[in-house]
Amino acid sequence: MAAALASRLTKGRSLLGGLTNAFSGLMSSSSGSILSQQQQRTFIQMGTTLKVVDNSGGKEVTCIQSLRGKKGARLGDIVIGSVKEAAHKVDVKKGKDAIQKGKVKKGNVVYGVVVRAAMQKGRVDGSQVRFDDNAIVILGIKEKKKDENGKEKKKRYAGGFHQPLGTRVFGPVPHEMRLKKQLKILSLAQHLV
Amino acid sequence: MATSSHLFPQALHMIPTSQPSKKLRLSSFLSCAPSMNPPRLSVSRLSLNHSVSKSSFSLDAKARREVLVRAEGEGEGEGEAEEGVDEGNVEEVVEAKAARKARVKLGDVMGILNHKAIEVSEKVRPVPEIRTGDIVEIKLEVPENRRRLSIYKGIVMSRQNAGIHTTIRIRRIIAGIGVEIVFPIYSPNIKEIKVVSHRKVRRARLYYLRDKLPRLSTFK
Numbered sequence: 001m002a003a004a005l006a007s008r009l010t011k012g013r014s015l016l017g018g019l020t021n022a023f024s025g026l027m028s029s030s031s032g033s034i035l036s037q038q039q040q041r042t043f044i045q046m047g048t049t050l051k052v053v054d055n056s057g058g059k060e061v062t063c064i065q066s067l068r069g070k071k072g073a074r075l076g077d078i079v080i081g082s083v084k085e086a087a088h089k090v091d092v093k094k095g096k097d098a099i100q101k102g103k104v105k106k107g108n109v110v111y112g113v114v115v116r117a118a119m120q121k122g123r124v125d126g127s128q129v130r131f132d133d134n135a136i137v138i139l140g141i142k143e144k145k146k147d148e149n150g151k152e153k154k155k156r157y158a159g160g161f162h163q164p165l166g167t168r169v170f171g172p173v174p175h176e177m178r179l180k181k182q183l184k185i186l187s188l189a190q191h192l193v
Numbered sequence: 194m195a196t197s198s199h200l201f202p203q204a205l206h207m208i209p210t211s212q213p214s215k216k217l218r219l220s221s222f223l224s225c226a227p228s229m230n231p232p233r234l235s236v237s238r239l240s241l242n243h244s245v246s247k248s249s250f251s252l253d254a255k256a257r258r259e260v261l262v263r264a265e266g267e268g269e270g271e272g273e274a275e276e277g278v279d280e281g282n283v284e285e286v287v288e289a290k291a292a293r294k295a296r297v298k299l300g301d302v303m304g305i306l307n308h309k310a311i312e313v314s315e316k317v318r319p320v321p322e323i324r325t326g327d328i329v330e331i332k333l334e335v336p337e338n339r340r341r342l343s344i345y346k347g348i349v350m351s352r353q354n355a356g357i358h359t360t361i362r363i364r365r366i367i368a369g370i371g372v373e374i375v376f377p378i379y380s381p382n383i384k385e386i387k388v389v390s391h392r393k394v395r396r397a398r399l400y401y402l403r404d405k406l407p408r409l410s411t412f413k
Contacts, residue, residue, distance in 0.1 A: 116370065125335075125382045126358065132371035132403065172367040175335060191368045192343075 041119040043072025044079060044134055051135045052083075053115065054166030054188075057103035058138055060085040061112060073114055075121040075129075076176040080142060083108045103165060104138055111162055112136035113182055115173050129174055129193060137185055138165050164188070307356030314357070314379040321386060323361055323378065325349050326394035328412055331363065331376060332385040342384055345374060346412050351398040364402055366411045371403065 044050065044063055052058040061081035066073035073079045086106040104110060116131040123129065139162035163184050173189035186192065314320075323329060327349045332342040347365030350373065357379050364373045376383065402410050 120373075120375070126360075126377040126380055128375040130373050132373075135370075170368070171370045172372055193367060193372055193374070 041117075041130070043069065043074060043119060044077075044114060044117060045072035048072075048134060049084070050079075050081060050112070050114070051133060052104075052112070052138060053135045053170045054137045054164055055168045056138045056164070056166035057105065058083045058086050058108075058110065061110065061136060061138070064109070067111075073117075074119060075114055075117040075174060076180045078111060078113050078139070079136065081110055081112055081136065083110060104141065109142040111139040111142060113139055113164075113177075113180065113185070115169070115177065115185065116171065121174070121176065123175075131172070131174075135171065137169055137182075139163065140165065303356070310357040311379060314381070317381070318383070318385075320378050321388055323349060323352060323386070323388065324391075325352055325397050325399060326392050327388045328390045328392060329361075329363065330385075330387045330389050331383055333376075334382050334384050336382075345376075346389070347374075348392065348399070348402070348410065348412065350400065350402065364399075364410050366407045369407075371407065371410055 043066070045066060046064055048063045050061045050063060052061055060083070062084050063073070063079045063081045065080040066077060067079060068077040083104055083106050086104055086108075113136060114134065115137050116133060116135040118131060118134055120128040120130040164182075167188070169185055169188040170190065172191040172193045173185060174193045177183070177186045177189075328347070329349055331345045333345060335343050345363055345365070347363035350362040350364045352362075353360045358377050359379065360375050360377050362373055362375045364371065366372075378386065
């Protein structure tokens with residue numbers, strides 16, 4: 001075990017050259033690995049699965065493109081995703097939670113805004129906020145049409161902002177939505193963080 | 194190299210004819226240390242000229258120390274003259290003279306600044322003693338939220354001490370989702386911090402709460 005520990009140290013972070021003492025090896029590895037154990041959360045990028053937190057019909061979306069940022073999307077950014085899992089039509093028909101007809105189905109490519117991210121987002125007053133999961137609110141379905149319409153869609157997105165498809169939003173929503181002009185989401189939110 | 198050889202005989206020549214006592218001392222110092230490297234000599238020679246016209250603190254460190262030592266040796270007269278010349282560096286001069294050869298330390302500047310900033314902030318709003326494991330309630334004024342103060346309640350997961358930017362990380366389950374917020378406790382936006390209760394913890398950082406049941410991070 002000591003040998004394995006020593007080999008692990010020299011591979012990644014060799015803090016004290018050549019270690020022989022297992023105890024000292026343990027000490028240095030713990031001080032080095034605490035930083036890595038703190039789980040540096042990163043951006044939302046292609047392949048990230050996101051939870052859908054409105055009643056638009058989708059349940060889980062995989063990000064295929066982040067519309068902002070070279071490294072990926074953060075809290076409040078808009079992403080394009082593919083719906084991997086959607087609510088069955090049978091599930092909820094009536095009441096407040098009702099899923100509207102003709103809404104998101106599995107396989108749809110949708111726009112969504114990230115409302116909760118596991119990566120911390122700094123605010124202007126020096127505070128930082130982070131959530132335990134990644135979640136989006138679906139804004140609009142991306143139509144798979146001909147070039148003209150496709151181009152039209154793109155232009156429209158650059159200018160204005162889509163408003164959410166669903167009529168309810170679950171879970172806490174951060175204040176960043178105000179800056180991103182997602183006022184409808186703010187008003188629908190259960191709890192503002 | 195050529196310049197130094199050119200300067201050296203000049204320096205020797207200037208010794209008997211110089212008028213200010215300070216300059217005399219330095220020249221004698223130069224003359225009594227001929228083993229110095231020529232480039233070094235030329236540098237100190239130039240700074241010597243500098244010292245005559247301006248204050249003594251434009252010298253390089255070694256020459257400056259020598260000046261101060263000799264000034265001390267001479268008595269109060271030289272010292273006062275130096276102080277009169279440089280009012281901005283009065284403290285450093287006094288320190289150097291009192292410590293007798295101690296380097297003019299810039300001291301713990303950041304620490305001093307931080308202390309001052311914390312004092313100012315404490316006058317406006319005193320900050321209670323907060324430790325990991327406390328359950329606190331924070332009233333925050335958010336410029337975006339205008340009217341009311343936002344209230345954040347939760348358990349203190351960690352406290353990072355960094356002077357004025359000392360932060361605490363609060364965790365709470367809000368509407369079913371765990372939320373962690375880092376607050377700088379000396380921020381003017383924070384209108385009130387109150388310790389509601391305390392939970393016994395045996396750690397300084399409670400990151401294990403992330404993996405635990407949400408029940409442990411829920412606070413009514």
